Amino acid sequence: MSTSHQPTRSGSASSYNSASLGSSNADGSLLGQASKWLNKGSVGDMLGRMTTTQKVVGGALLAVGVSALLRGNKSKASKASGAGSDAQVDTLNELLYFVNDRIEGYQRAVEESQDPQNTGYYKQLVSQSQQFANELNGFLRQQGGSRQDSTTVKGKFYRAWMDTKAAITGADEKAILGSNIYGEEWAIKAYEDALSDNTLRGPVRQAVERQYQHSKQTYNRLKGMEGKQE
Known part of the structure; x- marks a missing residue:
């Protein structure tokens, strides 16, 4: 957990x-x-x-x-x-907090969505996020770090707030989608921060860049889904 x-x-x-x-x-x-x-x-x-x-x-x-x-x-x-592998460990640890937020966010969407098509897509994103986390944790272990399964305080607070809101007003597809878009914006920013500090090298950087591109594609698709609801 x-x-x-x-x-x-x-x-x-x-x-x-x-x-x-x-x-x-x-x-x-x-x-x-x-x-x-x-x-x-x-x-x-x-x-x-x-x-x-x-x-x-x-x-x-x-x-x-x-x-x-x-x-x-x-x-x-x-x-x-820090320098070398220590700096990469710090960057990977920081990024993994947000990737783990991504996992929990889409798991929550799967549990709450009543739309079969949306639920199927959110399940794909849970699987994708878990693959991202496993890949980054693999690099983290190679660099001498320990597996990182934690989430951010910000993400924890946001999900608790959304749960409270849903309990009062009820969860609807538009609210769930909006929450996912917001969460994906966090993920994109985290990837940009990880890439901009220039601590990642070689295969690690290539993997993070690839995940970053997938995150942007996900964001664009979610925004497209939002546009169809309006």
Whole structure:
């Protein structure tokens, strides 16, 4: 079973002000919302004005935002100091968090979709994502790393939010498809980040580039499916 990606934290979350949260690109929409709430006034005044729901959601947003910020800083520092196989291990580990998110996202779509054609396609994407993960984990073991089956905190939070939304409003094909498109955008960004830091070499890079192209093809097909629903 997958576990969420939890970075080692140093210091308290209070050391991060709204400016540092708002300026991070690691988790734009979530950090932006958290930053807006922080900028409304002092923490005490803000809590006094917030409903219970806002407090719960706001706390979750801040937790996800700080986790993403810490994870991003830790990853950048590690890659800056690493070289050769160590740098490739870091990059593969980071990418696998998002590939594992992709697996869980499409598994969720298979469970919720009532459209036989859509369900069949989502099952193909689960299988494809599992193949991607196995391939990357194979390279990871070759580089001396351990198998990575974890998912991101962001992905875990998003799926929990979607489950809550579905429980209240019900799951429909359009919402499921929209969630898949959003998840594929995350995957594409993760592949672009992995390829742009120039740590991957030879067969590893070729495999990541191939997976990246498949992810873009999937995104285009999902967008096409969305267009037919409108």
